[in-house]
Amino acid sequence: MSRIFGFIxxxxxxxxxxxxxxxxxxxxxxxxxxxxxxxxxxxxxxxDLRFRGGTxxxxxxxxxxxxxxxxxxxxxxxxxxxxxxxxxxxxxxxxFSYDASDDAVSISARFLTENKDAALAxxxxxxxxxxxxxxxxxRVRAQILSSLRSDAKDPDSIARTxxxxxxxxxxxxxxxxxxxxxxxxxxxxxxxxxxxxDVFAKDRLYVSLVGDxxxxxxxxxxxxxxxxxxxxxxxxxxxxxxTLTGGTTVVDFDTPQSVAIFGQTGIDRDDPDFFAAYxxxxxxxxxxxxxxxxxxxxxxxxxxxxxxxYLASRDLAAVYLGSVASANDRIAQAxxxxxxxxxxxxxxxVTAEEVEAAKTYLTGAYPLRFDGNGPxxxxxxxxxxxxxxxxxxxxxxxxxxxxxVEDVNRVAAELLDPxxxxxxxxxxxxxxxxxxx
Amino acid sequence: xxxxxxxxxxxxxxxxxxxAEGINDAVTSFELDNGMQVVVVxxxxxxxxxxxxxxxxxxxxxxxxxxxxxxxxxxxxxxxTDKMEAGEFSATxxxxxxxxxxxxxxxxxxxxxxxxADRLELMMQMESDRMVNxxxxxxxxxxxxxxxxxxxxxxxxxxxxxLFSEQMGAVQYFNHRYGVPxxxxxxxxxxxxxxxxxxxxxxxYAPNNxxxxxxxxxxxxxxxxxxxxxxxxxxxxxxxxxRIRTQEPPQTAARRITFKDTRxxxxxxxxxxxxxxxxxxxxxxxxxLVLLAEILGGGTTSYLTxxxxxxxxxxxxxAAFYSGxxxxxxxxxxxxxxxxxxxxxxxxxxxxxxxxDFIRDGVDPEQLDRIKMQMRAAQIYARDNVDSIANRYGRAxxxxxxxxxxxxxxxxxxxxxxxxxxxxxxxxxRPEASVTGWLMRDERVTQ
Numbered sequence: 001m002s003r004i005f006g007f008i009x010x011x012x013x014x015x016x017x018x019x020x021x022x023x024x025x026x027x028x029x030x031x032x033x034x035x036x037x038x039x040x041x042x043x044x045x046x047x048d049l050r051f052r053g054g055t056x057x058x059x060x061x062x063x064x065x066x067x068x069x070x071x072x073x074x075x076x077x078x079x080x081x082x083x084x085x086x087x088x089x090x091x092x093x094x095x096f097s098y099d100a101s102d103d104a105v106s107i108s109a110r111f112l113t114e115n116k117d118a119a120l121a122x123x124x125x126x127x128x129x130x131x132x133x134x135x136x137x138x139r140v141r142a143q144i145l146s147s148l149r150s151d152a153k154d155p156d157s158i159a160r161t162x163x164x165x166x167x168x169x170x171x172x173x174x175x176x177x178x179x180x181x182x183x184x185x186x187x188x189x190x191x192x193x194x195x196x197x198d199v200f201a202k203d204r205l206y207v208s209l210v211g212d213x214x215x216x217x218x219x220x221x222x223x224x225x226x227x228x229x230x231x232x233x234x235x236x237x238x239x240x241x242x243t244l245t246g247g248t249t250v251v252d253f254d255t256p257q258s259v260a261i262f263g264q265t266g267i268d269r270d271d272p273d274f275f276a277a278y279x280x281x282x283x284x285x286x287x288x289x290x291x292x293x294x295x296x297x298x299x300x301x302x303x304x305x306x307x308x309x310y311l312a313s314r315d316l317a318a319v320y321l322g323s324v325a326s327a328n329d330r331i332a333q334a335x336x337x338x339x340x341x342x343x344x345x346x347x348x349x350v351t352a353e354e355v356e357a358a359k360t361y362l363t364g365a366y367p368l369r370f371d372g373n374g375p376x377x378x379x380x381x382x383x384x385x386x387x388x389x390x391x392x393x394x395x396x397x398x399x400x401x402x403x404x405v406e407d408v409n410r411v412a413a414e415l416l417d418p419x420x421x422x423x424x425x426x427x428x429x430x431x432x433x434x435x436x437x
Numbered sequence: 438x439x440x441x442x443x444x445x446x447x448x449x450x451x452x453x454x455x456x457a458e459g460i461n462d463a464v465t466s467f468e469l470d471n472g473m474q475v476v477v478v479x480x481x482x483x484x485x486x487x488x489x490x491x492x493x494x495x496x497x498x499x500x501x502x503x504x505x506x507x508x509x510x511x512x513x514x515x516x517x518t519d520k521m522e523a524g525e526f527s528a529t530x531x532x533x534x535x536x537x538x539x540x541x542x543x544x545x546x547x548x549x550x551x552x553x554a555d556r557l558e559l560m561m562q563m564e565s566d567r568m569v570n571x572x573x574x575x576x577x578x579x580x581x582x583x584x585x586x587x588x589x590x591x592x593x594x595x596x597x598x599x600l601f602s603e604q605m606g607a608v609q610y611f612n613h614r615y616g617v618p619x620x621x622x623x624x625x626x627x628x629x630x631x632x633x634x635x636x637x638x639x640x641x642y643a644p645n646n647x648x649x650x651x652x653x654x655x656x657x658x659x660x661x662x663x664x665x666x667x668x669x670x671x672x673x674x675x676x677x678x679x680r681i682r683t684q685e686p687p688q689t690a691a692r693r694i695t696f697k698d699t700r701x702x703x704x705x706x707x708x709x710x711x712x713x714x715x716x717x718x719x720x721x722x723x724x725x726l727v728l729l730a731e732i733l734g735g736g737t738t739s740y741l742t743x744x745x746x747x748x749x750x751x752x753x754x755x756a757a758f759y760s761g762x763x764x765x766x767x768x769x770x771x772x773x774x775x776x777x778x779x780x781x782x783x784x785x786x787x788x789x790x791x792x793x794d795f796i797r798d799g800v801d802p803e804q805l806d807r808i809k810m811q812m813r814a815a816q817i818y819a820r821d822n823v824d825s826i827a828n829r830y831g832r833a834x835x836x837x838x839x840x841x842x843x844x845x846x847x848x849x850x851x852x853x854x855x856x857x858x859x860x861x862x863x864x865x866x867r868p869e870a871s872v873t874g875w876l877m878r879d880e881r882v883t884q
Binding site: 039041042043044046074082083086087090091093110112139142143145146149150151152153154155254255256257259288289290295298299300301302303304305306325326327330357360361363364365367368370371372373374 | 553581747814
């Protein structure tokens with residue numbers, strides 16, 4: 001009853017100036033689609049698994065259940081308790097890392113060719129048969145509670161949490177996926193078992209493998225790993241409404257340097273103007289030494305060590321975010337400069353030279369991301385989750401080059417909203433108070 | 438017997454044949470006539486390279502009273518030279534689709550660019566230019582000093598754990614510059630001036646004090662040709678001082694500190710011991726310390742984790758750290774984060790009891806085998822990221838080691854025995870050479 005392998009024949013040659021990343025789309029014998037880059041130069045495989053939904057799948061009142069469940073996957077599975085599992089993994093020199101974000105539960109695995117079957121058997125158990133032993137639950141719960149208590153006194157965490165609440169309200173995006181001290185303390189083993197059933201299903205699964213494995217072997221491996229997963233998991237929540245308004249929110253905290261997060265409504269990843277917006281952000285605050293914000297706030301005035309902005313376009317909402325930190329007596333000036341630059345870019349746009357420089361940088365930096373089996377596996381899974389075709393790697397830079405200064409300035413006028421820009425400042429800032437535009 | 442376990446046991450035997458072949462083969466090294474050392478690490482999978490220059494000059498080489506000047510100078514190297522405007526270096530790298538940055542540590546300062554493989558010459562042209570031609574203004578100094586003070590705010594002043602660790606370091610070293618933070622003491626950073634930066638620059642930035650490391654899709658012969666053209670023409674600094682720092686006297690008094698801060702949510706115990714570093718041709722003791730750190734606090738199966746998190750309910754986290762790549766005596770560090778309701782005193786006592794029991798019981802041979810297996814596998818995984826191999830050579834060659842030492846290091850690690858690990862634990866985990874620190878909540882209500 002084995003089916004014939006559904007090899008996709010078209011091999012895509014990537015980047016003219018970059019690695020010949022040949023991505024194959026393979027269907028396993030049992031029918032699971034996955035992406036593969038076959039490269040036998042080093043005897044190991046990197047694998048990236050993603051289950052869409054992540055901590056946004058928490059049931060009502062159970063905030064933190066997906067996060068705690070994910071943290072428990074490596075704390076015992078099948079016949080092995082936490083310690084026996086860890087010893088077995090060490091013996092194989094494999095590594096599995098588990099993470100739960102707003103949009104996905106991800107598993108990144110790395111294992112040697114010579115013992116891949118044994119490594120996969122261990123990994124399979126952590127996905128299909130985690131034990132969720134009560135002593136492991138209590139041990140990991142205590143670690144998460146410790147981390148939550150630390151977050152409550154960390155200015156960066158306070159800023160993030162406050163900003164998320166303002167931006168997304170009651171939507172899961174509006175609160176910390178790790179949960180709160182109260183919700184995590186109240187989680188039961190049943191809640192964790194339920195979270196496991198909610199997350200792990202085939203209808204939200206994305207798989208990429210890169211390294212020393214053939215398509216045939218990869219298909220068998222993927223089936224061994226994932227066969228038996230239920231067809232469907234918990235329904236994803238709907239989109240989040242972005243509820244940001246312009247102004248400044250100050251959270252008093254006794255610390256020498258104020259930390260600020262700022263942001264406004266963003267742009268969806270599949271919006272036709274996304275590339276223009278991406279170039280715009282590179283010019284305005286894209287993190288390089290050349291951005292306007294870096295130049296005005298750091299290079300000219302020495303007001304901060306680092307300032308950057310980025311398009312946070314997630315599955316269920318898009319915001320445009322930035323961050324900066326300055327001494328309490330200088331943060332007001334930093335914010336004034338940022339507001340001025342935001343308004344100037346909206347009203348006057350950017351120059352053709354800036355657009356060209358940004359495009360050169362972005363197109364040149366793209367191939368630098370493909371620097372190893374692990375990073376490539378993650379990129380392939382990102383692409384699958386975003387619904388991008390395999391040939392995107394080869395066409396992405398052309399799309400970037402096609403952006404014109406006119407596109408960027410039209411998008412700047414439409415997207416940038418100086419009146420709607422909200423700052424959340426944590427610290428003891430001088431000359432700043434709560435305000436609404 | 439459990440089927441899975443027996444199957445794994447079989448594989449371990451098979452896996453023990455893993456060897457490091459292929460890694461050392463990718464490394465080429467040579468020296469230019471002016472004394473500049475060059476290391477090339479080849480990886481031809483993608484047409485990308487990393488170009489780095491490492492200077493044997495870090496914060497521990499700074500003159501007394503000018504702490505932070507090595508890092509300050511690192512920032513200032515992105516300003517103007519005779520040939521380039523301020524900011525032009527990074528802008529040119531970006532305009533060529535590359536990324537650049539730099540970092541400073543106790544023993545070294547390093548500058549790097551990641552670019553397409555056909556841009557090596559441009560990188561060398563610019564990097565060799567700023568080795569000797571920077572042109573700074575008072576305006577640069579004033580603005581960039583504000584930037585590094587904000588960097589200190591971000592990394593240290595805003596973070597009680599960093600402030601605590603700075604105090605631990607200062608107490609650990611009586612007489613060596615490792616007791617002074619890399620970024621500098623704030624009051625000294627505020628006074629750094631143009632002459633401080635230039636004096637450090639003129640003394641240490643010279644080809645005979647630098648190492649060029651190129652990794653990625655490059656041909657060693659081509660690297661040599663370009664290196665001779667751009668770096669080879671810069672004269673050596675004949676006045677380069679010998680790298681001699683004030684050394685520690687015998688440490689004969691256990692020290693304790695208590696650090697309180699209202700921003701602390703999670704108290705913990707930290708312990709550091711003065712420990713020997715890797716020495717050229719004599720890396721065995723450091724190798725034993727690396728394994729000791731792994732055995733005591735390297736993860737879920739480590740001795741401290743077993744004792745404090747599984748067999749008893751003392752800690753939410755425990756770990757041991759040791760990095761032997763250091764020019765002078767370094768530290769071996771332990772941390773225990775107690776569970777809610779467990780006092781720091783009890784946590785410290787449980788940690789000390791565990792250390793004493795470990796020294797009495799010795800090393801579990803199976804645990805040692807697992808760790809060595811992982812270290813062998815790490816060499817395979819390392820080939821996936823040759824930039825990390827390049828970084829390893831940079832750290833080794835700026836801390837008194839040679840290419841041969843670095844190449845021998847994996848075998849030195851594999852040769853360590855359980856008895857040697859216990860012996861080094863007895864020698865190094867000595868209260869008289871230790872600092873014990875308690876990071877505590879300050880319960881005072883501030884106005």
